Amino acid sequence: xxxxxxxxxxxxxxxxxxxxxxxxxxxxxxxxxxxxxxxxxxxxxxxxxxxxxxxxxxxxxxxxxxxxxxxxxxxxxxxxxxxxxxxxxxxxxxxxxxxxxxxxxxxxxxxxxxxxxxxxxxxxxxxxxxxxxxxxxxxxxxxxxxxxxxxxxxxxxxxxxx
Numbered sequence: 001x002x003x004x005x006x007x008x009x010x011x012x013x014x015x016x017x018x019x020x021x022x023x024x025x026x027x028x029x030x031x032x033x034x035x036x037x038x039x040x041x042x043x044x045x046x047x048x049x050x051x052x053x054x055x056x057x058x059x060x061x062x063x064x065x066x067x068x069x070x071x072x073x074x075x076x077x078x079x080x081x082x083x084x085x086x087x088x089x090x091x092x093x094x095x096x097x098x099x100x101x102x103x104x105x106x107x108x109x110x111x112x113x114x115x116x117x118x119x120x121x122x123x124x125x126x127x128x129x130x131x132x133x134x135x136x137x138x139x140x141x142x143x144x145x146x147x148x149x150x151x152x153x154x155x156x157x158x159x160x161x162x
Contacts, residue, residue: 007095008037008069009060012113020086030085035092038073045070104131 013036020029037059044055056066080087096113103124111121123130 005093006061007093008040009058009097010036010040010094011043011058011097013096014039014089017089018086019080021084024084026086030083031088032076032080032085033091034073034076034087034089036089036094037092038069038076039089040094041066041070042073042077100135101132102135103127103129105129108135 020026040059041055044050044058045052050058052063052066052070055070056063059066061069077087079085098110098112099116100108100110101121101124102108103126105124105127107124107126107129109121109125121132124132
């Protein structure tokens with residue numbers, strides 16, 4: 001019996017989910033489906049320039065799994081570009097990372113992505129300060145503690161759990 005597929009963490013949903021060659025009607029195009037985890041792997045590795053280990057940590061998967069997802073994404077993108085096919089982005093076994101916030105007094109908290117879509121926080125839950133901002137999501141989750149960690153300090157071997 002095959003092992004169940006683990007959810008892959010992505011930072012957010014893409015704004016655009018369909019790409020096609022110009023000048024060719026959609027009805028005449030063959031479509032290729034790129035999963036959301038494949039898109040996230042391409043974003044982390046090719047756009048943000050992360051090493052595979054960092055990208056895998058961000059998605060909460062193993063490095064070999066990250067490599068397989070990335071290779072599959074590259075093959076699909078190349079096929080679409082070189083053979084004039086449409087590229088649809090959807091599906092996959094994903095979990096969207098929570099959003100992190102900080103108030104002016106330094107309190108930090110997170111809320112699920114889906115909750116943030118419905119209503120963004122207006123006050124700090126700790127001190128009720130209205131001066132809040134979203135924290136850069138370039139930080140990953142420590143698999144050991146489940147807390148956020150800073151990539152730079154983590155690379156130096158220092159556990160910087162917030």
